[in-house]
Structure formats: C-alpha cells, structure tokens
Amino acid sequence: LHMVLxxxxxxxxxxxxxxxxxxxxxxxxxxxxxxxxxxVVDSHLHQVLVYKLDTLQYSARFGKRGVGKxxxxxxxxxxxxxxxxxxxxxTGSCSVELFTPNYKFIxxxxxxxxRPGDFVRPKGVAFDSEGNIWVVDAxxxxxxxxxxxxxxxxxxxxxxxxxxxxxxPLGIYIDAHDRxxxxxxxxxxxxxxxxxxxx
Numbered sequence: 274l275h276m277v278l279x280x281x282x283x284x285x286x287x288x289x290x291x292x293x294x295x296x297x298x299x300x301x302x303x304x305x306x307x308x309x310x311x312x313v314v315d316s317h318l319h320q321v322l323v324y325k326l327d328t329l330q331y332s333a334r335f336g337k338r339g340v341g342k343x344x345x346x347x348x349x350x351x352x353x354x355x356x357x358x359x360x361x362x363x364t365g366s367c368s369v370e371l372f373t374p375n376y377k378f379i380x381x382x383x384x385x386x387x388r389p390g391d392f393v394r395p396k397g398v399a400f401d402s403e404g405n406i407w408v409v410d411a412x413x414x415x416x417x418x419x420x421x422x423x424x425x426x427x428x429x430x431x432x433x434x435x436x437x438x439x440x441x442p443l444g445i446y447i448d449a450h451d452r453x454x455x456x457x458x459x460x461x462x463x464x465x466x467x468x469x470x471x472x
Contacts, residue, residue, distance in 0.1 A: 274291065275296055275298060276289050276292070276296065276299070277290040277291070277299055277302065279329060289329075290324060290331075294331055295322070295331075296313070296322065298315055298317035299313050299315055299322075300348075300349050301351050302314070303351045303353045303359075304353070305326070305353045305357065305374075308357060310323055311326045311329070312353065312359065313351075314348050314349060314351045314361065316364075319338035319339075319344075319346065320337060320345065320348075321334060321335050321351060321359070322334050335376040336361075342381065343370065343372070343378035345363050345365070345366075346364070346365025346366050347363070347364045347365045348364070349362050349363075349396055349397075350395065350398040350408075350444075350445075352397075352399045353400070354404055355400070355402065357373070357374035358372070358374070358379070358400070358404075358421075359372040359373075359376070360372075360400065360406055362395040362397070362398045364394060364395060366381075366385075367384055367385035367391070367392040367393065368383035368384060369381065369395065369406065369419075369423070380423060382422075383395065383423070392410050392413075393412035393413060394412040394413075395409070395410055396409045396410070396411050397442075399445045399447040400447065401447050402447075402449075403470060404420075405421065406418070406419045406421070406423070407447065409444070410442075413430075414431060414432040414433075414438070414439040414440060414442060415429060416429045416430055416445065429466070430442070434460050436464070440457060440458070440459035441457075442455055442456060442458065444456040447468070451467065452465055452466070453466040
C-alpha cells in the first residue's frame with residue numbers, strides 16, 4: 274500500500290501516512306521519543322522522511338540520490354541512538370551513514386566487499402547502550418558490530434538454522450536492556466541475544 278499505519282495498544286487504527294503525503298516506498302522506521310520524531314526511510318525517494326510522532330504530521334526530510342556525503346542510493350534501514358545520532362544503511366553504496374539530530378552528515382563507513390567491515394546487502398541497523406552500531410547483512414547471514422566511529426569490532430552469525438545462525442536476516446532492534454532482536458526470515462523466527470557491554 275506504500276503506507277505507514279499507526280495503531281494503539283489495542284490494535285485500533287490511529288492514523289496513516291501514505292502516497293498523499295509524498296511517500297513512495299517506505300522500508301524501515303525508527304522512533305525517537307525524546308524528540309517526538311518518527312523517521313521513515315523511503316528507498317525510492319532516496320530520502321529519510323521525518324514526521325511528528327504523535328500526530329504523524331510531516332516535519333522534514335533529508336538526503337537525495339547520489340554518491341556524495343549525506344546522499345543515498347536505495348537506503349533501507351534506520352536507527353536512532355540514545356543521544357539522537359541517526360544511522361542509515363544504504364544498499365547502493367554498501368555503507369552506513371551517520372547524521373546528527375539536526376540531519377547533518379557526520380561520517381560514512383563500509384564498502385562493497387567480502388572482508389570483515391565490508392557489506393554486500395546491508396539491511397537493518399541498531400544502536401546499543403554504548404553507542405556501538407549493529408548492522409545486519411542479508412548476504413553474509415550475520416550481524417557486524419562497529420564502534421561509534423565505524424571501526425569493526427566483531428561479527429555474530431553464519432549461514433544455517435542452529436541457534437546463532439541465520440538464513441536471510443533482515444531487521445534488528447535493541448531495547449533499553451540491551452536485548453538484541455534479529456528477524457531471521459527463511460528460518461521463520463526471531464532470535465534474541467543479550468549484549469553484555471564492554472569489558
């Protein structure tokens with residue numbers, strides 16, 4: 274339907290955002306309650322759309338198609354850190370771009386390749402409580418973990434169906450207790466991990 278639908282806790286429809294508001298192909302979303310924002314990645318617009326969280330009123334947008342700083346080529350995933358930093362996975366450039374809460378470009382990391390820290394199909398992204406950036410790669414069937422500056426720390430997962438293995442992972446979410454939820458599509462499950470923090 275090319276729409277975002279908002280429901281209350283009892284599954285009653287509260288509002289929608291759709292093509293009438295300029296949306297074309299929404300993919301991932303992120304909620305920033307501290308700033309009353311809903312971020313929606315639109316992969317066909319090559320932009321991030323920003324709405325008021327409560328009213329769904331359009332507020333801003335950032336990005337455009339291109340290969341320069343702050344530009345996208347079919348972006349997919351998005352996450353917001355506790356400090357308000359915004360991370361966006363960009364499939365066309367096989368990278369992650371970071372922005373300030375004011376939508377100013379900070380840095381980009383990653384490239385197409387087969388080494389640790391490279392990407393082939395980056396999808397979901399999330400921040401843990403220490404500001405580390407977790408990026409799902411559907412081609413590698415793993416999650417790569419980077420420090421706040423984009424330096425690779427480690428990866429989790431491989432192809433398979435055993436606990437800790439993945440088959441076409443897609444989304445990721447990290448809650449306030451650093452529990453990590455990863456959707457594992459072809460295994461038809463969500464796997465849950467616990468981030469224990471830096472030692």
